[in-house]
Amino acid sequence: MDAFQGLLTGFQVALSLEGIMFVLIGVIVGTLIGMMPGLGPISAIAIMIPITYGMDPAPALVMMAGVYYGAVFGGSTSSILLNAPGISGTVATAFDGYPMAQQGKAGKALAIAAISSFIGGTVSVVLLMLLAPALSSVAISFGPPAYFALMFMGLTAISSLSEGSTIKAMIAAVAGFMVVTIGIDPQTGTQRFTFGNVNLFDGFDFLIIALGLFAVAEVCMLILNRKNRSLSDDQKLGSLKLSKADLKEMSGPVSRQSFVGFLLGVLPGAGATIASFISYIFEKRIAKNPEEFGKGSIKGLAAPESSNNAATSGAFVPLLSLGIPGSGTTAVMLGAFLVLGVQPGPLLMTDRPEIFWGIIASMYLGNVFLLILNLPLIPYLAKILSIPRPLLISLVIMFSLIGVYSISFNVFDLYMLLVFGALGFAMRIFSFPAPPFILAFILGGMMEQAFRQSMTISNGSLSIFVDTPLPLSLLLVALISLLVPAFLKWRSNRLAYKQR
Amino acid sequence: MKKTIFASVLTVSALAFAGCGSEDTANTAGEDGTFEPSKGIEMVAPAGSGGGWDTTAREVARVFGETGIIDENMTVINREGGGGAIGWAYVHAKEGDAHSMFVASPPLMFVPLNGQSEHGHEDFTPLANMIADYGAFAVREDSEFEDLNDLFDQMKDDPESITVIGTSAPGSMDHMQFVRIAKAAGVDPTKIKYVSDQEGGALTAVLNGSVDVFSTGVGETIEQVRAGNIKVLGVTAEERMEGEVLSEFPTAIEQGIDESFVNWRGFFGPPGMDEAAVDYYEAKFQELSESEEFAEVREKYGWNEMYMGSEEYSEFLEGEKEEIAALLEEIGLGQ
Structure with a gap:
């Protein structure tokens, strides 16, 4: 019962007065930062590194972990209320959360998000507790061919992520692919579409795209529709109470996607953003009423919210058990570990059990705190919508600019935010859906790199994707998910024809 | 409005963070x-x-x-x-x-x-x-290669069979430190297969056997060596390094390859x-x-x-x- 003993040690750290205090600070800071459009955990943790210098590492790291999952928890708020993603992991939350808020169900949407987040976070901490040592083998099971297959599987969902014209969805996706190729190509070191501009060498940060296409474009639409008063009356907070039917509807997605999110979080490189998209698509694919997705579906909100929180805990598996940072935030956390004199890796559990288990135990505590903090705040948060429209619009623009500037303190990025805002606005006007663009941007980069790494390894032979069971089975799933809906449609058409 | 206050504090600190440089370039x-x-x-x-x-x-x-x-x-x-x-x-x-x-x-x-x-x-x-700091070339613990010469002999016979992975792009550090040592050992430098993984997947790809060799910094290998996941075939230092695990890593020079990289x-x-x-x-x-x-x-x-x-x-x-x-x-x- 090593894990059990370890966990006891962990709770000793987490439940000490110091432990509780730093968990609380961490999750409060995290929630607040997450709520603000664009400001994410990376900059918050980076600012904390010099502050925590010389502190006892266990509480310092417990606090930083709290900032991380607290931000993912809080990030849903501005996605739902303003269509301005708080962090990149909550972009998918806006797909159904924002329509719900517009239908006057903002309170309900926030409550669903908080509960889904809590369950996703808690389930994944339990998994982390029980399985962290064993899961390190899962974290390394994906080689380049398997990553390619996983990303390919995600991409098959492009058509299902859009309403209306499939051709327009495809055009948006291709545009997303084109944008992600901008920058220095990692496999050759060649500059692509940079026009020699040093600001483009690293390509675009995901947040610039997400805030541009969602927040700035939304602001433009609000300005355009300013005569439309329907949204500014007072019904929009709605009831907080979830009915039994609501709870029943979200129970399926939450229980499934907590596991899916956790597993995707464990894979280095996948992380909360990809997990939330894949979970959204997953639920839409298996839903009886997929046409409700994107129009305020409870399932469509619960799925990404449980998944992104679960993925956040999952991301601690490779970090704590292998010393591999799977995402930008965990990379900064790895730096924080080193500055505090702790080497994360396969030996952390035996060398520093109080840190390894302390972080895990504190996450359990932190999720409870987050729920207690967030639920009573919902009525006040939802009042954001009562802020006079001109003020609200200015605030969203300001926060988006601050968020983008805080990524790398580069003014060029601000212009790019406006460019993508204009693009997003144009896409709205001409009804090109934004989600396929975003999805292609997230998955496309990793997919291309994984494909080319595979090709180099196999000396150009495509058989590398079918030689081993893991990529082969992922590709088969992709194929099935493409063919089955088409087949079902064909069959129902034929039945309808026969009946006639 | 707690949110606003907090945001403005953050803004100010972000600005302070970025704007510390003043333009005074006077000769002092x-x-x-x-x-x-x-x-x-x-x-x-x-x-x-x-x-x-x-x-x-x-x-x-x-x-x-x-x-x-x-x-x-x-x-x-x-x-x-x-x-x-x-x-x-x-x-x-x-x-x-x-x-x-x-x-x-x-x-x-x-x-x-x-x-x-x-x-x-x-x-x-x-x-x-x-x-x-120095570079290290590591393989999985159960690899057939015991030292750099084993690896380089194989690369001379069949360069296509070995893939090297690193974090930096081709032509940058992880790639070139390997090319430099391998060339000194007589490997054709134009035939070295190198892939770059900038998403943190390089070590993963070595551990799961997708690629053969990890070209990285010495510091990145220590914990994995201690845990028995990988072994370091050689490092680019001129002399043996000091330290608990570091002193066990043979240099390329010791193995008869007269090249180093700092x-x-x-x-x-x-x-x-x-x-x-x-x-x-x-x-x-x-x-x-x-x-x-x-x-x-x-x-x-x-x-x-x-x-x-x-x-x-x-x-x-x-x-x-x-x-x-x-x-x-x-x-x-x-x-």
């Missing part, structure tokens, strides 16, 4: 030809928080302050982007500013040689080198920095390098001492650059 050399900083010194880390450059800059600034070697406040700012190019361009624009410097390592050479920065080391004023880390000022200021910083860095406090920092991160004054540093860099440029030319990545 005293009348007797000596230099003393007259205001805070800006230390640029041309990368984001948490990485090697950022850590070095922050530790150096901290120890400078704590020991009182330099009294003036030293503020670290991050100028991220373009593999360093954005930070370099930023410092380059501060010509003659004696209160500005940045931390650098071999990418300051590789990135311009790969055509991705207008500015290389020769465009700046070298102040001092502080630290040496991942140097030092500090540069903007172009045209006053000579008196260079002398001042050079002496201060030497004092820092010899201090007990900085020795502790080196030990904490597993860095090796490698102090070089401005002039020696310049000559060393010239020699390195020539060699790397020739090597890049040979494998077809020269610009």
Whole structure:
């Protein structure tokens, strides 16, 4: 019962007065930062590194972990209320959360998000507790061919992520692919579409795209529709109470996607953003009423919210058990570990059990705190919508600019935010859906790199994707998910024809 | 409105974070030809928080302050982007500013040689080198290869059978340190298969057997070696390193391959920095390098001492650059 003993040690750290205090600070800071459009955990943790210098590492790291999952928890708020993603992991939350808020169900949407987040976070901490040592083998099971297959599987969902014209969805996706190729190509070191501009060498940060296409474009639409008063009356907070039917509807997605999110979080490189998209698509694919997705579906909100929180805990598996940072935030956390004199890796559990288990135990505590903090705040948060429209619009623009500037303190990025805002606005006007663009941007980069790494390894032979069971089975799933809906449609058409 | 207050605090701190540099570039050399900083010194880390450059800059600034070697406040700012190019361009624009410097390592050479920065080391004023780090070539614990010669013999027989992975792009550090040692061992450098993984998947790909060799920094391998996941076939240091696990790593030179590679880390000022200021910083860095406090920092991160004054540093860099440029030319990545 090593894990059990370890966990006891962990709770000793987490439940000490110091432990509780730093968990609380961490999750409060995290929630607040997450709520603000664009400001994410990376900059918050980076600012904390010099502050925590010389502190006892266990509480310092417990606090930083709290900032991380607290931000993912809080990030849903501005996605739902303003269509301005708080962090990149909550972009998918806006797909159904924002329509719900517009239908006057903002309170309900926030409550669903908080509960889904809590369950996703808690389930994944339990998994982390029980399985962290064993899961390190899962974290390394994906080689380049398997990553390619996983990303390919995600991409098959492009058509299902859009309403209306499939051709327009495809055009948006291709545009997303084109944008992600901008920058220095990692496999050759060649500059692509940079026009020699040093600001483009690293390509675009995901947040610039997400805030541009969602927040700035939304602001433009609000300005355009300013005569439309329907949204500014007072019904929009709605009831907080979830009915039994609501709870029943979200129970399926939450229980499934907590596991899916956790597993995707464990894979280095996948992380909360990809997990939330894949979970959204997953639920839409298996839903009886997929046409409700994107129009305020409870399932469509619960799925990404449980998944992104679960993925956040999952991301601690490779970090704590292998010393591999799977995402930008965990990379900064790895730096924080080193500055505090702790080497994360396969030996952390035996060398520093109080840190390894302390972080895990504190996450359990932190999720409870987050729920207690967030639920009573919902009525006040939802009042954001009562802020006079001109003020609200200015605030969203300001926060988006601050968020983008805080990524790398580069003014060029601000212009790019406006460019993508204009693009997003144009896409709205001409009804090109934004989600396929975003999805292609997230998955496309990793997919291309994984494909080319595979090709180099196999000396150009495509058989590398079918030689081993893991990529082969992922590709088969992709194929099935493409063919089955088409087949079902064909069959129902034929039945309808026969009946006639 | 808690949210607003918090946001404004954050804004202010973000602005303070970014805007520490003032544009004062006046020549501050005293009348007797000596230099003393007259205001805070800006230390640029041309990368984001948490990485090697950022850590070095922050530790150096901290120890400078704590020991009182330099009294003036030293503020670290991050100028991220373009593999360093954005930070370099930023410092380059501060010509003659004696209160500005940045931390650098071999990418300051590789990135311009790969055509991705207008500015290389020769465009700046070298102040001092502080630290040496070395590369390591690791394979999975159960690999058939026992030493570098096993690996290189296999690469000579069948170069297509071996894939090397690293974090940096082709033509940059992880790639070129391997090419340099392999070439000295007689491997055809144009036939080395290298893939880059910048998403943190390089070690993963070695552990799950997707690729064969991991070319990385020595520090990245220690925990994995201790855990029995990988073994280090050779390191690029000239002599055996000191330290618990480090001393077990054989050098390439020991294995009969007469080549080494040092991942140097030092500090540069903007172009045209006053000579008196260079002398001042050079002496201060030497004092820092010899201090007990900085020795502790080196030990904490597993860095090796490698102090070089401005002039020696310049000559060393010239020699390195020539060699790397020739090597890049040979494998077809020269610009």
